[in-house]
Amino acid sequence: MSRIAPLEPPYDPAIQGQFDRIMRGAPPLVLFRVVAGQPRAWEKFRAGSLLDRGPLSLREREIVIDRTCALTACEYEWGVHVATFAGLAQLTDAQVRATVHGAADAPCWSEGEKSLIAAVDALHVSATLNDAEFTALSAHYDDAQIFEIILLCGFYRTVSYLANALDLPLEEKAARFPTSAK
Structure with missing residues (x-):
């Protein structure tokens, strides 16, 4: 409860x-x-108006959300998103697992997705992007998409704070964190 x-x-x-x-x-x-x-x-x-699609594809949006929730150890929100959207976003089992256990440069990601995950990781650790991280992200995403990435990271960090601090019970049909990187 x-x-x-x-x-x-x-x-x-x-x-x-x-x-x-x-x-x-x-x-x-x-x-x-x-x-x-x-x-x-x-x-x-x-x-917050971030419950809509915005300028990112569903796949990109879910990668940002899933990685953010995994980094904040929020199994509640990660599980809801994976159960609801991973299939629609065409995330493979290896990619879903990598949102929790993989490095940003894991081979299961495209170059653009690697820059996306590296940006999420950087924002989580330091609340900023250095010049190299921003340049890498800019090679694949326009200004509106970059704003959305940053906003989604912040919004889902807040969602993670809520779910974790309130000790929300996991949703019955939600996915669970994978136990290992395999």
Whole structure:
């Protein structure tokens, strides 16, 4: 059970409508139910506007999210994203595993994806990109995409803080961290 109790149905109609838009008819995640119980936090969370696609492909977006969640040891959010989007993003089992256990230069990634993962790693460790990391990223991504990468890292770091600190129970249908790099 979460350290802060999630909302239970029936939900206020406005909240139900928001859940329906985000979840497209599926039951709301525990994370959403917990955050929605705090109106100011819920408004700020939704105002982040990073729950949409943005200028990155689904694959690129999921690589950023999965790697960020893995680096923050957030099995909750990593598992939700892998279960929901890894197949749609055409991430192989080796690539999914590499988001948790692989180096940025793992051979399963394209050159652009390697620069993407290296940027996520750098932002996680130092909260910045050095000139070489930014140049490598710029070789594959335009300004709007670079902004999105940075914003996604920050947003999903916040999501990881919430899920980890509130000790959210893992979603039943979510993936689990792989035990080794294989």
